[in-house]
Amino acid sequence: MANLVIENVKKRYGQNEILKGINISIETGEFLILVGPSGCGKSTLMNSIAGLEEVSDGRIMIDGQDVTFASPKDRDIAMVFQSYALYPNMTVAENISFGLEMRKVPKEEREKEVSRVADMLQIGHLLKRKPAQLSGGQRQRVAMGRALARRPKMYLFDEPLSNLDAKLRVEMRTEIKKLHQKLGTTIVYVTHDQIEAMTLADRIAVMKDGEVQQLGTPQEIYDDPANLFVAGFMGSPAMNFIPAQVVEQNGVCALSLKTQSNVVLPFPKPDALSGHLGQTVLLGLRPEMITEPQPHKEGLEFVVKADIEVEVTEPMGADTMIVTRIENAEVNCRSNPAYSAQPGDTIAMMFDTSKAVVFDCETEERLDK
Amino acid sequence: MSNIAKRQTSTLDKVLRVALYVTLLAMAFVYLAPFIVMLLTSLKDVEEIRTGTLLSLPASLDFYAWGKAWSGACTGGTCEGIAPYFLNSFQIVIPAVLISTIVGALNGYVISHWKFRGSNFFFAALLLGCFIPFQVILLPMAKTLGWLGVANTTSGLVFVHVVYGVAFTTLFFRNFYQAVPAELVKAARLDGAGFFTIFYRIILPISTPIIVVTIIWQFTQIWNDFLFGVAFSGFDTQPVTVALNNLVNTSFGGKEYNVDMAAAIIAALPTLLVYVLAGKYFVRGLTAGAVKG
Amino acid sequence: MTTKSANSGSGMTQSRRPARLSLADWMPKLVMAPTVITTIVCIYGYMIWTAVLSFTNSRMLPTYKFVGTAQYERLFENDRWLVALSNLGVFGGLFILICLFLGVMLAIFLDQKIRAEGAIRTIYLYPMAISFIVTGTAWKWLLNPTNGIEKMMIEFGFEDFKFNWLSDPDMVVYCLVIAAVWQASGFVMALFLAGLRGVDGEMIKAAQLDGAGIFTTYRRIILPSLKPVFFSALVILSHIAIKSFDLVASLTNGGPGYSSDLPANFMYTHAFNRSQMGLGSASAMVMLGCVLAILIPYLYSELRGERHE
Ligand SMILES: Nc1ncnc2c1ncn2[C@@H]1O[C@H](COP(=O)(O)OP(=O)(O)O)[C@@H](O)[C@H]1O
Ligand SMILES: [Mg+2]
Numbered sequence: 001m002a003n004l005v006i007e008n009v010k011k012r013y014g015q016n017e018i019l020k021g022i023n024i025s026i027e028t029g030e031f032l033i034l035v036g037p038s039g040c041g042k043s044t045l046m047n048s049i050a051g052l053e054e055v056s057d058g059r060i061m062i063d064g065q066d067v068t069f070a071s072p073k074d075r076d077i078a079m080v081f082q083s084y085a086l087y088p089n090m091t092v093a094e095n096i097s098f099g100l101e102m103r104k105v106p107k108e109e110r111e112k113e114v115s116r117v118a119d120m121l122q123i124g125h126l127l128k129r130k131p132a133q134l135s136g137g138q139r140q141r142v143a144m145g146r147a148l149a150r151r152p153k154m155y156l157f158d159e160p161l162s163n164l165d166a167k168l169r170v171e172m173r174t175e176i177k178k179l180h181q182k183l184g185t186t187i188v189y190v191t192h193d194q195i196e197a198m199t200l201a202d203r204i205a206v207m208k209d210g211e212v213q214q215l216g217t218p219q220e221i222y223d224d225p226a227n228l229f230v231a232g233f234m235g236s237p238a239m240n241f242i243p244a245q246v247v248e249q250n251g252v253c254a255l256s257l258k259t260q261s262n263v264v265l266p267f268p269k270p271d272a273l274s275g276h277l278g279q280t281v282l283l284g285l286r287p288e289m290i291t292e293p294q295p296h297k298e299g300l301e302f303v304v305k306a307d308i309e310v311e312v313t314e315p316m317g318a319d320t321m322i323v324t325r326i327e328n329a330e331v332n333c334r335s336n337p338a339y340s341a342q343p344g345d346t347i348a349m350m351f352d353t354s355k356a357v358v359f360d361c362e363t364e365e366r367l368d369k
Numbered sequence: 370m371s372n373i374a375k376r377q378t379s380t381l382d383k384v385l386r387v388a389l390y391v392t393l394l395a396m397a398f399v400y401l402a403p404f405i406v407m408l409l410t411s412l413k414d415v416e417e418i419r420t421g422t423l424l425s426l427p428a429s430l431d432f433y434a435w436g437k438a439w440s441g442a443c444t445g446g447t448c449e450g451i452a453p454y455f456l457n458s459f460q461i462v463i464p465a466v467l468i469s470t471i472v473g474a475l476n477g478y479v480i481s482h483w484k485f486r487g488s489n490f491f492f493a494a495l496l497l498g499c500f501i502p503f504q505v506i507l508l509p510m511a512k513t514l515g516w517l518g519v520a521n522t523t524s525g526l527v528f529v530h531v532v533y534g535v536a537f538t539t540l541f542f543r544n545f546y547q548a549v550p551a552e553l554v555k556a557a558r559l560d561g562a563g564f565f566t567i568f569y570r571i572i573l574p575i576s577t578p579i580i581v582v583t584i585i586w587q588f589t590q591i592w593n594d595f596l597f598g599v600a601f602s603g604f605d606t607q608p609v610t611v612a613l614n615n616l617v618n619t620s621f622g623g624k625e626y627n628v629d630m631a632a633a634i635i636a637a638l639p640t641l642l643v644y645v646l647a648g649k650y651f652v653r654g655l656t657a658g659a660v661k662g
Numbered sequence: 663m664t665t666k667s668a669n670s671g672s673g674m675t676q677s678r679r680p681a682r683l684s685l686a687d688w689m690p691k692l693v694m695a696p697t698v699i700t701t702i703v704c705i706y707g708y709m710i711w712t713a714v715l716s717f718t719n720s721r722m723l724p725t726y727k728f729v730g731t732a733q734y735e736r737l738f739e740n741d742r743w744l745v746a747l748s749n750l751g752v753f754g755g756l757f758i759l760i761c762l763f764l765g766v767m768l769a770i771f772l773d774q775k776i777r778a779e780g781a782i783r784t785i786y787l788y789p790m791a792i793s794f795i796v797t798g799t800a801w802k803w804l805l806n807p808t809n810g811i812e813k814m815m816i817e818f819g820f821e822d823f824k825f826n827w828l829s830d831p832d833m834v835v836y837c838l839v840i841a842a843v844w845q846a847s848g849f850v851m852a853l854f855l856a857g858l859r860g861v862d863g864e865m866i867k868a869a870q871l872d873g874a875g876i877f878t879t880y881r882r883i884i885l886p887s888l889k890p891v892f893f894s895a896l897v898i899l900s901h902i903a904i905k906s907f908d909l910v911a912s913l914t915n916g917g918p919g920y921s922s923d924l925p926a927n928f929m930y931t932h933a934f935n936r937s938q939m940g941l942g943s944a945s946a947m948v949m950l951g952c953v954l955a956i957l958i959p960y961l962y963s964e965l966r967g968e969r970h971e
Contacts, residue, residue, distance in 0.1 A: 052555045073561040085552035089574035098570075102561035150560070393771055397785045400848065403800045404788075410803065422814040423804065475693045483690035491698060493961075498705040500957050502905050504929040504946040508715060508939060509708035512724070532700045539697065564689040593793035595908035596926075600934065610795040614912050617799050626803055633799040637792040644791035648784055651791060652852050 002063040002153035002186055003028045004049065009058035011044055011210075018044050020210040021058070026188065026203075031180055033197045034190045035233065036207030042190045045207075046156050049188065051075050062153065073102070078147035082159040084139045086131035092142050093118075093127040099150045117145045120179075137168045148179075157189040161196065173199065194236045198222070206230045223355060228364035231284050231357065240290070243327045243361070244283040246276045255283055255358070259326050260307035260346055265353045268302060272368035273358065281367060282359040287321065287332040289352045292339035302354040308333070310341045322349075411435060411631035418626055434627035438616075438635060442628050445615040446604060451632050453605070454612035458592060458639075460523050461608055465530035466587040472531070473538020473583060474576065478568055480539070481546035482554045492543065499536040506533075507600050514601060521603030529601055530591045537590070538583050541654070545579040546572065578650070585647055586654035589640050609636045709950065716943035724939060733944035743945060746923040749835050753924065754903035756839045757846070761899055762892075764843065765850025770880060772851070773858045783855070786848035794845065798912025801841040802828070831921035834914055838906070838922060841913055846902060850895050857891035858884065897960045904952055925949050 004026040011019040018041045026032050034042045047053040049060060051072035060068050067075050078099070086095050096117055097110040105113070118124040121141045131139055140160065147155055157176075161169045173196055180187060180200075191197055197204055198218045206213045206221060206229075214226040225231035231239045244255040247264060253273035255265045265283070267273060273281070297303050311330075314321040315337060322333040322341060333349055341347045358367045406423045411434050413427040440450035479485075480492050510529060511520070519525035549572065557567045598608040607615075613636045617629050644651050719729045737743050768786060772779055789797065804810050807826035815823035827833035861884055869883045907926035914922040916931075923931075925945055933942025 047555070050555070050559060052558060072555075072558045073563075077559060079556065079559050081552040081556065083550055083552050085550060085556040087553065087557070087571050089571070098557070098562070099560035102566070146556070146560075389771055389774060390776070393768075393776065393782055396768060397782055400785050400789065400844065403797075403804055403844065406804060407800050418809070422817045423810060424814060472697060476697050479690045479694050485691055488690075488694070491694070491701070494706070495697070495701050497957070497961070498701055500901060500953055501705065501709065502926065502946070502949045502953055504907075504926055504933075505712050505950045506704065506708040507930070507946070508724075508933055508943060509711040510704065513704075532704045535697055535700070536705075564693075589791060593795075595793065595795050595911065596930075599911075600930070610793050610908070613799065614795050617802070617912065618915065626806075626809075629799055630803065633796045637796040640791045640793070641788065644788055645784075648787070652787065652856075655790065655849060655852060 003030075004154060004186060004188070005059075005061040006045075006049070007059040007061070009045070009048060009060060010056050011041070011048060011053065012056045018210050019048070019055075022210075022212055024205055024212065024215060026186060028186055029184045031187045031189065031200055031202045033201035033204045034188065034207060035192070035194075035197050035204060036213075037233070038192075040207045041210040042207060043158055046079070046158050046188065046190060050077050050079055050156055076150075076153045077156060078150055078152040078154075079156040079158065080143050080147050080160045082162050084131075084143040084163075086139060086142055086146070088131055091128055091130055092123065092134070092145075095131070095142055096127075096145045096149045099146065103150070113149050117149045120148065121145050136164055137172070140164060140168075140172060144176075144179075148183075152185075154186045154188070157187065159190050159192065162192060169193070169196075176200065194234060197234070204234075206233060208233075225284075225357065225366070226369075227366060228282065228284075228359045231359070235286060237287050237321065237332045240283075240285045240287065240329070240331045241359070242283045242285065242329050242331060243280050244358075245280050246273045246278060248277060253277065255281070255353075257283070257327055259324075260309055263304060263306040263351070265304050265351055265356070266302050267356060267358070267368075268354055269368045276367065280361060282361055282364075283353075284357040284359060285331075285351070285353065286355070287334040289355060290331065290333035291350050291352070292335040293348055293350045297350060297352065300352075300354075302352060302356075304351045304353070305348055306351060307346050308349050310343050310345045310347060312343060313341060322347075324349075407630040407634055411438075411627050411634060413627055415625060415627065431627075434625065434631040435635075437625070438628045438632035442616050442625075442632060443619050444607075444612045445619060451609055451612045451616060451635060454607050454609045455635065457523065457602075457606055457612075458609040461526050461530065461606075462588060462591045465527045465534065465591050466584055468527070469531045469534035469538045469587055470580065470583050472535050473540075474542045474573075474580070475568070476535065476539040477542025477544075477546045478572055480543045481549065482551060482572075483564065492539070495536050495539060498533070499540065503533065503596055507596075511600065521601070521606060523606050526597060526601055526606065526608070529597050530594070533597075534587055534590065538587060541579055541583045541586070542576075545576065549575070578653075581647065581650045582654040585643055585650050588643060589651070589654075592640050612636075712943045712946055715939055716947045718940050720939035720943070722937040722939070729940070733940045734948075736941060737944045737948070740941075742920045742923060743925075743928055745920060746925045746928040749838075749922060750903065750924050752835050753838050753842070753906070754900060756836070757842050757903050758896065758899045760839065760843045761847045761850045762895060764847040765895065766854050766885075768847070768851040769854035769858055772855055783852070786851050788848070789845040790849045792845075794906075794908035795912045797841050797845050798909050801837065801844070802913050805837050805840070828914065829918060831918050834918065834922040838909060838913060838924075842902070842906065842909055845909075846899065850899070853891055853895050854888065857888045861887055893960065893963070897956060900956050901953065904949060 004024075006022050006024045009019055009022045010017065022045060024032070034045065036042055044053060048055045051067065051070055051074075055068060058068070059066060062075060087098065090098065093114050096114045100110045100113060114127065115124070118127055121144060123138065123141050123145060126134060126138055126142070131142070134142065140163075143160070160176075161172050164172060177200055189200065191200075201218050203215060203217055204221045205215045208229055214221060214230045216224070221230060221234050225234065225239075228241065232241070242257055244257040244265070246253055247256040248254070249264050249266070252270040253267065254270065255267055255273075257263055257265070293305055308322075308324040308326070308331075310322055311325055312323040314323065318337075319334045320337045320339070322335050324331050324333065335349070339347075359365065360367055402424075409424065409427060410418060412430055412432070413421065414431050414433065417425075417427055438450060439452050441448060442450050444451060444454070480488055514520040514525045514529070517525070519528065553571060554567055557571050562570065592608075593610065594608065595610045595614065598611040599614075602608060602611060613632050616632050714726075715724055716733055717728050717730065718725055719727050719732070772783060776782065805825070805828045806812075807829045810825070812823055812825040815825070827837050865883060865887070866879060869879050874882065905926060906924050907930065910916060910922060910924050910927045916923040916927055926949065929942050929945040929949065932938040932945065
């Protein structure tokens, strides 16, 4: 178990700067999730932490020790890869014990460790098989077993569940969460899956183009995104961005936009808008904040009703997404399936701006921080 | 029901199909004929050769020519048949194949999984080396072998074959290892394994197909070599190809075509055997060396 | 002191790479070192060495008296070299064309769900496994002006059949073509067959759904997609042609006279048998030039292709 400090880490391949000064520090036992579009440098960062790639600049510390130039085997880190990377010529048992063998652990102890790990992951019956004889889910478990066997200081998971089908992915997600709670080890975990990120993480780091855009708890990232990119990246369907004009209403700043009629939406932090009176800003409103009229919210401070024209409806089971167009931006609204509407209908919806955020149209930064 | 109509092949189709088989079999005969002629000729005596034609059958199986080719025919200076040279070839081929395969495997492993600055550039330079006409290196190499004191020796020939074979073996292994996921090596490094341990415990066990391909390729190339053999071997270290050429071109008394043919078959036998036994790998070597050359 | 304050003061910390690396870090380079050295010395070094020799008047032993391009001038005034070059043109051109034609044809024929395809393929390809010396020896007998094919055809009843190319200075180069085609065409077949098997089956189905017949499918869809195979085959065949040495040595030994010499044989004869090191080197450099002229565009396109992957 260990803490990890990444200071101003840069990585260049030739002229290409892939990591542009990453700063992250992780407490012992913390579960950090890295998300970001593909190609943004997540795997490169993981490889740098593991020592598989040498960084071009900056410093990496584990438990207060500078390991920037330590070799991978001296860092005591285990990694689980998306492709699992099981040794194809070895049995499951040999795969799991290979790391121990390399560390000169005596044979009996290795065997004990293999059976401990196998019990934990319920792969005891697979120990004599070769990786080629396993299903995807079983391979994934073996890959985890290989990481667990060494009891390393820290685990790195690089999209470990991406190759599994949806159902298995949910199962394994729960299992990883349980493992983390049980072992309490430090974990850095890369994923593409929004839900995986929200459910597993103590903190999430959102990356783009080799830079950390925001580092915070899942709720912070979701409710309080640092910029347009983070707001748009986390959440599915994504946050709506609606161009709106800053106007004055009853002496405070509010946002005016045109649906089927003109609507003026109050804003929780009107002072943040005062510098932009008359300008157009981007209003960020999550789909669940635009709903069918709900009686219990009627009359609340930041709730306004307005008519919209339905473009498309997308039933999703628990909810139905109603897609409309406001100020030429596509807007998703989450409504009760019972609130039926046909494309072309004009219906009333309830806009709740209590958690709304605004962004500058040009810089894409938050205006109401 | 409707596919009954479809299934009926027209007469034209049938005729075409027959023509196809006839062409293919005729071509097969053309490819086989030289070998058949060699075999028939080697089993005839000189008189039969003089009176008969290429494809006429020998009256009786006469292995005189084979015996003479093996141990009595004159190759340039001596008249000991090609047996000693056949053994010379093995003495050259075995170490040269083994060394070039091992070096190629390690090079391929480095180039695919332990890249360093310049390793890709070096690979390109090596690749170009596969293609140079060896005439460009003959004279300097002859000089170098002289300096090293291995001119006209088996070790000298082994050295030459290794140096110029490594370009191909490296290419084969590199292309194969390129398809081995980098994560495999990364996982092993995190497990604490080093350069050679990873090679020996993880990479080598999955390399059997490419090892077979490479060994067969190298064996065929080096066994069939003539240029290096004629340029760098001494009287008693000649490989069998050089001896065969000498035997055929030695005009000592009457020309014995049956002996020539027997000697040629003997010289071709090892590679033919390999081809028959492991043709699949042979073809793979050819196309691997070719398509990605 | 300054470094220390810079480190802690600005907060921009930078670890120093340890000056001495462990053996493990050197291992990959160490393993590659012998090959790197032999490549630099025995390929590129020797190439330069030969180039240097070609500008000297070295005969039996290398001398370093530079004579400018005199050897090249001598070379291109040498009738034997000019014959060798023109032979290479005829031999190379015919050899490549016939091999490609036969190879493509046989590959397409074999791709028609032929029974015993494996056996037939094996027969077409086996000549590639044997030495050019053996090939030369065999064809020398087959093409023997009195006892070979000629006699066989006369026995078959073609009384006036004449086939004495091997002893005819004008025709002997075609004997080289015949033997070389016999040896290498099966290889081209194997290349194209592998290529045909790699063609996307869905693409062919789509073409057939579009109403294309079998000939159209081959001509318009399949063969154009085999352009890379075609390209590789071309490069390899030209390479074989330019390097051809053993076949001439065993089939014709350059004769009659020097009418069937190829550049490789010219080089060998002059450099090793006639003590004309300078002239031999010059001819080797011309051969290298020919190979590079073919190779560089090829490698260029290959490497560009790889970058796209
Ligand atoms: N060895 C390498 N050489 C050059 N560029 C590389 C190398 N490895 C990765 N890259 C580049 O670095 C970028 C980040 O890659 P990666 O870290 O794998 O992204 P991801 O966030 O999808 O895991 C990509 O644009 C990739 O092309
Ligand atoms: Mg990645």
